[in-house]
Amino acid sequence: MRAVIINEYGSKDVLVEQELPKPEIKANQVLVEVYATSINPIDWKLRAGYLKQMLDWSFPIILGWDVAGKIVEVGSEVKNYQVGDEVFARPDTTREGTYAEFTTVDEELLAKKPSNLTFEEAASIPLAGLTAWQCLVDNTKVKQGDKVLIQAGAGGVGSLAIQMAKHLGAYVATTASEKNEAYVKELGADEFINYRTQQFEEVLSDYDAVVDTMGGDILNESIQVLKPGGRLVTIAGQPDEGLAEKHQVTASSYWLTPNGKQLAELGELLEKGILKPQVGSVYGFSAEELQKAHELSETHHAKGKIVVKVK
Template sequence: MKAVIIDDYGSAEQLKYTEVDQPELKDNDVLIEVVATSVNPVDWKIREGYLKEMIPYNFPVILGLDAAGIVKEVGQNVTAFKVGDKVFSRPDITRNGTYAEYVAVDESLVAKKPVHLSFEEAASIPLVGLTSWQCLVDFANIKEGDRVLIHAGAGGVGSFAIQLAKAFGAWVATTCSTKNVDFVKSLGADKVIDYESEDFTQVLQDIDIVFDTLAGDIQTQSYDVLKEEGILVSIAGQPDQELAKAKKVKAGYVFLEPDGEQLAKIGELIEQGKIRANVGTVMKLEEIQEAHRLSETHHAKGKIVLRVG
């Protein structure tokens, strides 16, 4: 099958579109013929070697953590899916990746694709959807009426998180650049802070939940807008627990765990029209180097999706 591999850590030049063996199917696996996948910042962080202490890989490695496609084969223990089902998934990060014509995934990490979404739209959802769910629902226990600040609302995770928070009945503020103000408003944001001309710490207070996607100074400053016993949840870096204690807030770092049941719940919200996919750029799998370079700019709006085959 055709796939994109890396033989070593390094720049986007390491990404090679080539021929590899089809993945081995285990008893609990479904084999997905990948119609579309997407690029996430974690992909190039893995490629650069930033996560090699956390996730040891044996080269060659196929990257990619989003898949939307059609079930072509099922393992002997699989009961939830059959050949021909249209599905989407965020596979196990330690197994074969999704920059490929086929990916084998444990059935517990797979969900039926929302009917009205294209494969390209569906491929944009799993990682950002599950990340948002596990941060806002599992960690922060978001509820109706909560005041939520989501940093970088125009990005892949941010644009999904805004919609998820609104689906739970929260009031949502977000930060973005001038050019993306209208975009995040269209997602339902109640308050938009243009970071090019405004300081979010000067216009917000009494926030229940801060969703940090940036770390650094932005994360530190976010403590100042939280109410006592508020929650700071980050996907960008471990929050300062001493500062959290001093500010009397709960703070933590979340690293995504794939979950097919949660993905199915996200699919239900999409089917109900409460969340829409945000595909910013569509490219071919062969254009993977260019796609990674775009992701590395941190200025891609919505998701970068790759058509496979």
């Protein structure tokens, strides 16, 4: 099968195309023919070597942890899926990712692809969608009437988190650039903060929850907008515990847990049109195209999700 792999850590140029054998499934897995995948920051962070202590894998490594496609082979213990099913998933984090024509997925991580979505749209959802959902529902426990700040609302996680927070009944503020003001409001944001000209921590106060996707100074400044007892979750760093204590808030970092059952619930919201996929750009399946896709993701200014059409 064709795959785009890395044989060493480095810049986007280490992404190369290679023929590899199809992966072999275990009893609890299916083999998915990949129709589309998408780019997430974990992809280039791992490619650059930032995560090698946490994910100490041998080369070659196939990056990519989003998939939409069709099942072509089913393991002996798989009960709820069959060959020909259209599925999407955030597969387990292994060195055999989704920048390939075929990938394996554990049955418990699979969900049926929403029938109203293209494969490209479906591939944009699992990692970012589960991240947003788990941050809002499982971690900060956002409920009706809460005030929520979502950092970088035009990005992959942010654009889904705005929609989800509105679905949960929250009042939503978000940061974005001027050119994305109409876009984030269309997604449901009640309040827009232009991060180039405004200091969000001076504009907002008494918030119940913050979802931070940026890290660094923005993460620490986000703590200041919370009311005592407020909750912050970040997917981009470690909060300052002393600062959180000073402001009497809960602040934690979060790493997504792949979950097929939750993904199926998101699938229902997508089927009903409550949640809409946000595909910002689509690239072809080659080393050169994936290099361009990584380059865009690394700018932190991509709008919506970056998707790769494999088939």
